[in-house]
Amino acid sequence: MSRPTVNDIAREAGVSLATVDRVLNARPGVRAKTILAVNDAIARLGYVRDLAAANLARSRSYRMVVLLPDSDSQFVHTLAAALQEAAALAAASRTEMDLRRYPPEDMHVLAAHLAGLQPDAVAGVALMAPETPVVRDAVRALRLRGVPVVALGSDLPNAGRDHFVGIDSHAAGRTAGVLMGRFCRGLTGRVLVIADSMLLRDSIERRRGFDEVMLADFPALEVLPTVETHGAPDMLRAVVGERIAATPDLAGIYLLASGHRALAGLLRDRGLLGRFTVIGHELTPHSRAALLAGHLDAVIAQNPGHLARSALRVLRAKADRAPIDEGQEQLRIEVVIRENLPADPAETRRADAA
Amino acid sequence: MSRPTVNDIAREAGVSLATVDRVLNARPGVRAKTILAVNDAIARLGYVRDLAAANLARSRSYRMVVLLPDSDSQFVHTLAAALQEAAALAAASRTEMDLRRYPPEDMHVLAAHLAGLQPDAVAGVALMAPETPVVRDAVRALRLRGVPVVALGSDLPNAGRDHFVGIDSHAAGRTAGVLMGRFCRGLTGRVLVIADSMLLRDSIERRRGFDEVMLADFPALEVLPTVETHGAPDMLRAVVGERIAATPDLAGIYLLASGHRALAGLLRDRGLLGRFTVIGHELTPHSRAALLAGHLDAVIAQNPGHLARSALRVLRAKADRAPIDEGQEQLRIEVVIRENLPADPAETRRADAA
DNA sequence: GAATTTTTGAGGTACGTTCCTCATTTTCAA
DNA sequence: TTGAAAATGAGGAACGTACCTCAAAAATTC
Known part of the structure; x- marks a missing residue:
């Protein structure tokens, strides 16, 4: 009728509760034959250990x-x-x-x-x-x-x-590459890549995936060497500003890590917002704002x-x-654009409070 | 030291265990004042109900x-x-x-x-x-x-x-629209929309979202009336085949619901694979295969x-x-392309078994 | 076949909560 | 002030498992 318990197993296997417990918890002192008998009973009854009770008893x-x-x-x-x-x-x-x-x-x-x-x-x-x-x-x-x-x-x-x-950084970079290539369909030009530091494994792998795709599938776009900003907004404005000025046929910008706000500020000041396809990583308040404002075309993200x-x-x-339930723990490489931007958790909380 | 229990609350609040229980489980027969006292104690001690024990006791x-x-x-x-x-x-x-x-x-x-x-x-x-x-x-x-x-x-x-x-079907349709529009950048032409039946709310809303975006943001693309297939592959081949032949400037195909396999078959037979941007919904073995083969450019999906x-x-x-933990229960509108296709769960299982 | 070791049984307590009963106290209205 | 109603207390059983001890039975070794 209801779920079988350890006592049911004991009865079914014709052993005592203590023995069932020994088998279940892999304690020593049980003959191989008995272990088999118990496991048989477990299988026959379709016993599933009640985790709630087990954890309670363990009081661990x-x-x-x-x-x-x-x-x-x-x-x-x-x-x-x-x-x-x-x-x-x-x-x-x-x-x-x-x-x-x-x-x-x-x-x-x-x-x-x-x-x-x-x-x-x-x-x-x-x-x-x-x-x-x-x-x-x-x-x-x-x-x-x-x-x-x-x-x-x-x-x-x-x-x-x-x-x-x-998520797999290499695949994330490839995804960014495909979006960049497709969003720039029909264009011939160059793509600027901005990173905090190319010493970080993630950035290296993203860049590698990105390059692979661009080289193989979008030959009309040339990917420029990475510009490193070391996380400093000033540095970004200076170096990227110079690079933009020097690249008349700039088609896209790929932001490998942080710098969404600084980049948006730079583009705004120069009146260049919306001129290039901009793709970045991770959904943060800044990148969210940039997506909503239309300064950013897509973000490759993982759900924090x-x-x-x-x-x-x-x-x-x-x-x-x-x-481990692999299916559940498998993180997805999310593609976020303005239209599928999830509700801001902070917003939701505010609405709940009201 | 260790986690406070209901007994600790009783002591802290100066009431009996029975009263704490009444408050915790919203049972009647407690004065408002007492309820407050108990809740105060709960807050002071930072009590968190032990779910394992609670569920066990409920034995529900x-x-x-x-x-x-x-x-x-x-x-x-x-x-x-x-x-x-x-x-x-x-x-x-x-x-x-x-x-x-x-x-x-x-x-x-x-x-x-x-x-x-x-x-x-x-x-x-x-x-x-x-x-x-x-x-x-x-x-x-x-x-x-x-x-x-x-x-x-x-x-x-x-x-x-x-x-x-x-997921919100309207937003999903908008997402499909943006991808269609952007993947067709620079093209002027028409977009074919295929549905099982336009009586289904989901299809209606997806189509509405799709149209909104196309009309507002991609005026170079004209969206054709929906072709209904009623889930029948033969019907799809016949009707869609006729429509494709009649539309020389076809730029994209939007598959509102099922039919990935039939469409791929039709396009293959006519030698049209890869000629149009094709966007669909839901990740299934068929759409997965189509993505991998390159017959399908993107899928808007929810994680089953x-x-x-x-x-x-x-x-x-x-x-x-x-x-309810809203954050956890919020389904994402996933954009899936070949590069961010998650591992096939069936494949993973097979690999585990080996 | 005796001595020793290994395996098994029986029974208990504990985990933290729920939910029950019954007695007692407090509160409020008549 | 009394009587009824409402609130509270005290205690205990139960949920299913873990883990402990001690005794009894079975298997193994010499």
């Missing part, structure tokens, strides 16, 4: 440490907010989050942070960091001490992280809420040694 | 009925599979799903189905159906009997559903897995009278 709680760079990037801010929100929800299932920031320029501080984590006090770690040797070693050491590690937003493939939550929830869910699964 | 299980049209549409198939998968996961939290099909041509059968549901045996209903008067009345009656109803994929705004899980999980989560929240 999970402290997840999340490490983000302490940069003033809007994406990081948005992600931090999404993480807080996800953590508030996760609190109902005994998961708490400890969100920490580290100075983005010094990976030794991050490594020291990781080295200082006590395995018995931390159920898992999610971090967003570039894969430098220092970080790689720190992550490896942490995993050796038994702490699951999830790479957040930016992958750490060679650090042996347990999971990566985020999804990113945050996935990170916590995956860490929880890893901590429980439970399987 | 939730039977959700999901009703889908028994059409051979690939989207419905995909959604059904996603629902089964979501239900398997939800089983761990005492939620089971009863997926039923109804003949798509007869809303009276659906209405009878709804009328036959026992409120005490069903915790909630999700249904995908056009908003005919019969359906509207059946939904209203069901809600009056206390069963939460969620509209799935296609909204039922005038039936008073508790929630809509899906997300749709399924949202539906079950929202029903559960409604059944518990719990608040």
Whole structure:
């Protein structure tokens, strides 16, 4: 009738509750034959462990440490907010989050942070960091001490992280390339690429994907060398301004990372708004505003809420040694234009309050 | 130190456990003043109800009925599979799903189905159906009997559903319009629109959004009247074939609903593959194949897995009278092109098995 | 076949909440 | 001031699982 319980399994398998428990929780002291009998009964009855009861009985709680760079990037801010929100929800299932920031320029501080984590006090770690040797070693050491590690937003493939939550930067760059090429259909000209720094793996991969597509499919467009702004708006205005002036046949601008506001300001001042196809990454208040105003044609994004929830869910699964629902944790490479811009979460909250 | 429990609240508020329980579960028989005192204590302690324990104690299980049209549409198939998968996961939290099909041509059968549901045996209903008067009345009656109803994929705004899980068809149509217009940059010509039936609300709204954008922003493109195929591939080949022949300056084709395979076949036979910009809706095995082959330029989609999980989560929240996390339940209008095509879930499973 | 080890059984407590009963106290209106 | 009604307290059982102990049974070794 109703769902079978451990007691039903015991009866069905003709063993005691204690034995069923030993099998279910992989405790020692059970003959292989008995294990099989129990598993048989489980399969016959279609037993599914009641997670609610199990977690309650364990009375275990999970402290997840999340490490983000302490940069003033809007994406990081948005992600931090999404993480807080996800953590508030996760609190109902005994998961708490400890969100920490580290100075983005010094990976030794991050490594020291990781080295200082006590395995018995931390159920898992999610971090967003570039894969430098220092970080790689720190992550490896942490995993050796038994702490699951999830790479957040930016992958750490060679650090042996347990999971990566985020999108494939190379495919994201390709997507940007296709949109740029198609939005510029019929045009012959050049495309300017702007990055914070080409030392970051994400930017490199985006650029690589972008170039691949442009070269193969849109030969009428020539992609210029990357202009680096180091996150400084002034630098962007100066360098990009000079480049625009020097490129009469400019068809498009590809913004690899941040700088939406500075670029919009520059174009506005020069009366160039809407003259080029502009494509960028990540949905932030600035890029959202630019999309709405029509200064920006498309954004390639990942959903920060999804990113945050996935990170916590995956860490929880890893901590429980439970399987992961790949379908649910697969982040999508979103293409956002003005028409499919999702409602602003801040707006929604304001409307709710009213 | 550790998380506060109901007992801590009782102590903090200076009342008994029974009173705390009455307040927490909105049971009658507590003075307003006392309620305030308890809520104060809750806020002071930062109490968060332990869902695991609460659900266990309730030992309530939730039977959700999901009703889908028994059409051979690939989207419905995909959604059904996603629902089964979501239900398997939800089983761990005492939620089971009863997926039923109804003949798509007869809303009276659906209405009878709804009328036959026992409120005490069903915790909630999700249904995908056009908003005919019969359906509207059946939904209203069901809600009056206390069963939460969620509209799935296609909204039922005038039936008073508790929630809509899906995307805004009008905005989806606008998105399709912008892509069509931009992908056809520089061209002057006509756009063919193909629908199963223009009696379906979704198709009407998509078309309306599409037209708005085309008219306002892309005057060089003229949108032709909708061709209806009634879901029949033969009909599509015949009618669309004739229309294509009659339209020498055809620039694009907008597929409002199904028919990806038939259209690809038709274009292939005539040697017209890749000649027009083709934009469609929903990611299915057929549209996926067409994207990969390059016969289809973009698809406007909603994530069926997300749709399924949202539906079950929202029903559960409604059944518990719990608040809904809007951010999480907000479906995105996805733009899918070849470069950001998510991994095929079937492929992933096969790879896992290997 | 005795001694030892391994496996199994029986029974209990705990987790944090829900929901019940019954007794007692407080409040309010007549 | 009294009587009825409303509010509160005290206590306990239950949900399904985890985890503990101790005793009994079975299997293994010499």
